[in-house]
Amino acid sequence: MRNIIFNRDRHDCQTLTEEDPCLALTGPSRAVGMNEHVTIEAELKVKGAAKSEDRYFILEAKAVPLNWGGRDVEFSGTRGTILKISLGELHNCVEATIFFRVVGGTWPAGLQGHFAASTAEPPNKEVILIAFGCDDGESIRGDSNMTHLRHVVSVQDSGELIVSVRAWRDGQAVIDQEEVRLKAKLSGRSFGSLNVCSCHVGVLVAWSRIRPMCDDLVPEVSRRLCHS
Known part of the structure; x- marks a missing residue:
């Protein structure tokens, strides 16, 4: 466990x-x-x-x-x-598994920054998914998918997932930032995109239910959802 x-x-x-x-x-x-x-x-x-x-x-x-x-x-x-x-408490959650892929344009050389995720509802804590440095080869694999620090975050089932990117050069002021908001789902996928200067990055989110570890602690209607 x-x-x-x-x-x-x-x-x-x-x-x-x-x-x-x-x-x-x-x-x-x-x-x-x-x-x-x-x-x-x-x-x-x-x-x-x-x-x-x-x-x-x-x-x-x-x-x-x-x-x-x-x-x-x-x-x-x-x-x-x-x-x-630091801990954050969320109720009635689903899991969001997040993937990034370069789908167009050229990754800017010498760029620093990160891709992050947060929720529209409290506690609103930002989670770093990918941190990229001056070497663009460190973050992008040969198949155009990006290398993650982590993939999974929890989102309230009635809330929104915010996926964002922030970029800068040489530790200076932010030169580019953007975000996409995706409504939470019990299952299925959501798609979005983010632009990093001249590079177009696709965002894929796979949604799944969180099965309770002990069935008798949740209502019958919730157990049916988890087992369906």
């Missing part, structure tokens, strides 16, 4: 700075159903010159109860450091 939200080994470690202190999350890969308490584990190490010199930075587990209320989960580490995990 583990749902990995960050996973990097010492050969692919991430450098954290005061300017960029956030971990680059790769998940969750599916929605986390809160039918009962959920345990969050954090195991982070500081990389040494050799593997034998690696030291634990955070090593802790915490149970998040049903009435947590969307507050941050905090883990205490060495030398007074704190790891905060």
Whole structure:
């Protein structure tokens, strides 16, 4: 039942700075159903010159109860450091699996930025799906599909998914930004597009229901929807 939200080994470690202190999350890969308490584990190490010199930075587990209320989960580490995990609570959700593909034009050289997803309803937190740097070959594969940090987000079944792109050069002011809004569905697909300067990027969203982990905790009408 583990749902990995960050996973990097010492050969692919991430450098954290005061300017960029956030971990680059790769998940969750599916929605986390809160039918009962959920345990969050954090195991982070500081990389040494050799593997034998690696030291634990955070090593802790915490149970998040049903009435947590969307507050941050905090883990205490060495030398007074704190790891905060921000949670958002959504009810009656569907899963949106998002894909990007270059469908026209030329990807601009030397462009930096990201594709992101958020919801029109609270908590309105933006999730980075693709981060692209100065090397355009890092984000676009040979089949024109784009390489994701993560694919899946949760959306209220009566809400909207907002998919956006923001681009800049050399860390300067944003030179291009655009968004597309897609109405949530219980199943099926939605299509949209985003323009990144001279490049036309297609957006495909595959919708699916979230099956409750314990059928007797949801109404009969909801169980029929999940099994249909």
